[in-house]
Amino acid sequence: xxxxxxxxxxxxxxxxxxxxxxxxxxxxxxxxxxxxxxxxxxxxxxxxxxxxxxxxxxxxxxxxxxxxxxxxxxxxxxxxxxxxxxxxxxxxxxxxxxxxxxxxxxxxxxxxxxxxxxxxxxxxxxxxxxxxxxxxxxxxxxxxxxxxxxxxxxxxxxxxxxxxxxxxxxxxxxxxxxxxxxxxxxxxxxxxxxxxxxxxxxxxxxxxxxxxxxxxxxxxxxxxxxxxxxxxxxxxxxxxxxxxxxxxxxxxxxxxxxxxxxxxxxxxxxxxxxxxxxxxxxxxxxxxxxxxxxxxxxxxxxxxxxxxxxxxxxxxxxxxxxxxxxxxxxxxxxxxxxxxxxxxxxxxxxxxxxxxxxxxxxxxxx
Amino acid sequence: xxxxxxxxxxxxxxxxxxxxxxxxxxxxxxxxxxxxxxxxxxxxxxxxxxxxxxxxxxxxxxxxxxxxxxxxxxxxxxxxxxxxxxxxxxxxxxxxxxxxxxxxxxxxxxxxxxxxxxxxxxxxxxxxxxxxxxxxxxxxxxxxxxxxxxxxxxxxxxxxxxxxxxxxxxxxxxxxxxxxxx
Numbered sequence: 001x002x003x004x005x006x007x008x009x010x011x012x013x014x015x016x017x018x019x020x021x022x023x024x025x026x027x028x029x030x031x032x033x034x035x036x037x038x039x040x041x042x043x044x045x046x047x048x049x050x051x052x053x054x055x056x057x058x059x060x061x062x063x064x065x066x067x068x069x070x071x072x073x074x075x076x077x078x079x080x081x082x083x084x085x086x087x088x089x090x091x092x093x094x095x096x097x098x099x100x101x102x103x104x105x106x107x108x109x110x111x112x113x114x115x116x117x118x119x120x121x122x123x124x125x126x127x128x129x130x131x132x133x134x135x136x137x138x139x140x141x142x143x144x145x146x147x148x149x150x151x152x153x154x155x156x157x158x159x160x161x162x163x164x165x166x167x168x169x170x171x172x173x174x175x176x177x178x179x180x181x182x183x184x185x186x187x188x189x190x191x192x193x194x195x196x197x198x199x200x201x202x203x204x205x206x207x208x209x210x211x212x213x214x215x216x217x218x219x220x221x222x223x224x225x226x227x228x229x230x231x232x233x234x235x236x237x238x239x240x241x242x243x244x245x246x247x248x249x250x251x252x253x254x255x256x257x258x259x260x261x262x263x264x265x266x267x268x269x270x271x272x273x274x275x276x277x278x279x280x281x282x283x284x285x286x287x288x289x290x291x292x293x294x295x296x297x298x299x300x301x302x303x304x305x306x307x308x309x310x311x312x313x314x315x316x317x318x319x320x321x322x323x324x325x326x327x328x329x330x331x332x333x334x335x336x337x338x339x340x341x342x343x344x345x346x347x348x349x350x351x352x353x354x355x356x357x358x359x360x361x362x363x364x365x366x
Numbered sequence: 367x368x369x370x371x372x373x374x375x376x377x378x379x380x381x382x383x384x385x386x387x388x389x390x391x392x393x394x395x396x397x398x399x400x401x402x403x404x405x406x407x408x409x410x411x412x413x414x415x416x417x418x419x420x421x422x423x424x425x426x427x428x429x430x431x432x433x434x435x436x437x438x439x440x441x442x443x444x445x446x447x448x449x450x451x452x453x454x455x456x457x458x459x460x461x462x463x464x465x466x467x468x469x470x471x472x473x474x475x476x477x478x479x480x481x482x483x484x485x486x487x488x489x490x491x492x493x494x495x496x497x498x499x500x501x502x503x504x505x506x507x508x509x510x511x512x513x514x515x516x517x518x519x520x521x522x523x524x525x526x527x528x529x530x531x532x533x534x535x536x537x538x539x540x541x542x543x544x545x546x547x548x
Contacts (some may be wrong), residue, residue: 327381
């Protein structure tokens with residue numbers, strides 16, 4: 001009985017994260033179309049309807065999926081069959097599993113059990129997320145190589161080069177956060193961000209590591225391969241790694257981009273925006289800096305935390321979309337220059353300054 | 367480039383502020399409209415088949431042939447329009463009118479709208495004011511070239527547009543129209 005309950009809880013945790021990411025990814029196709037439309041004084045897709053119900057075009061993702069599934073599934077004659085079929089799955093898989101280590105709430109206590117609100121509890125969660133994000137580029141490279149198309153191959157190469165320059169900057173900018181909070185476990189990092197600076201400022205990563213936030217966000221957008229860093233795919237002008245893909249396999253590459261956007265938003269939230277932390281909300285309720293307290297039951301606190309995490313992810317996705325629909329594309333050499341000569345040295349500088357400040361504050365003991 | 371532009375980040379934030387301003391202003395418009403404020407607008411879009419821009423009174427739309435009081439065409443088959451037509455899209459066959467005062471009338475009057483360039487010369491040249499382009503009808507697509515040919519009966523059945531420029535006679539359905547999904 002107990003093992004069955006444990007199994008159920010484990011499945012439930014994984015299912016929650018899985019559905020969260022998948023639904024968010026599917027919804028992002030709608031968000032992208034609607035948000036870009038509203039930014040550009042348009043209305044956006046609103047014609048798909050079921051039984052006369054339009055719901056602001058919310059049925060368009062469904063219609064898109066149906067269209068993708070009904071399309072011809074074309075494979076070039078000289079393509080490497082196994083790898084060609086494998087590539088989109090690799091892309092989507094690693095984008096999906098990357099979210100597993102990101103905590104969406106603190107520990108939930110129900111019926112004497114302690115359930116960590118996280119799909120997998122990992123001591124090295126941060127490394128795991130980066131490993132999965134980096135592995136995602138293999139899908140893209142395999143797609144470029146297996147298509148037996150020179151343009152696709154070049155697109156895959158551009159993607160690989162961009163990924164490497166972005167990953168280096170991501171890794172280096174994150175090290176500052178790891179130094180400040182002293183852990184590679186994302187749950188620990190989020191818990192540490194609940195402390196207060198000067199008695200009232202939440203000790204979020206945004207406050208302690210502002211430069212790393214900008215660097216991480218820039219490199220993170222590059223890792224999602226979306227505008228302004230979409231040189232690998234270049235929707236309409238440059239021929240990208242998925243030229244030879246059609247139907248739902250093409251859709252899966254688009255989906256992987258959206259999933260990675262969700263992962264980057266979740267990661268930014270966890271590292272810099274305090275994850276599931278609500279300002280001044282402790283385990284037993286609100287403790288405002290001016291002395292007032294508002295005790296809350298455990299379930300309400302957990303619900304607030306999960307809600308806060310979701311809201312922060314939504315805000316980050318809004319920001320990422322805003323950037324995607326505002327900036328023009330970087331030329332390939334500009335993207336490389338930004339990655340290697342801009343982000344990487346700056347993140348090293350950030351690391352050095354963080355180290356010096358920590359040394360001054362903690363006096364070498366830490 | 368100036369240093370501020372070279373640094374890029376400041377300009378990025380300025381650009382983001384601009385697009386975000388558009389987003390929130392339009393979003394407020396959309397919300398106000400959804401809450402019932404008919405004058406609020408979130409977008410400049412005109413949702414075409416349902417919403418239309420006002421048409422100018424002088425707009426040249428689908429042709430019609432003017433009827434006499436007894437319903438026969440006012441046209442006297444003088445061939446002026448057929449002669450002046452730069453696209454040569456009008457085809458007239460004349461016949462005798464039962465009334466000896468009128469002399470001629472068209473037995474056939476075909477306009478091939480697939481060729482018509484909507485120059486309005488036929489309207490200008492007509493001595494009897496028998497052909498006009500004031501129906502306000504702009505949608506007359508067909509599934510074949512033959513479907514674009516409007517005959518005497520089709521053209522006589524059309525009515526002038528109302529004072530708002532909207533068509534008053536029903537938009538003609540192409541005869542070769544395929545069955546549509548429900």
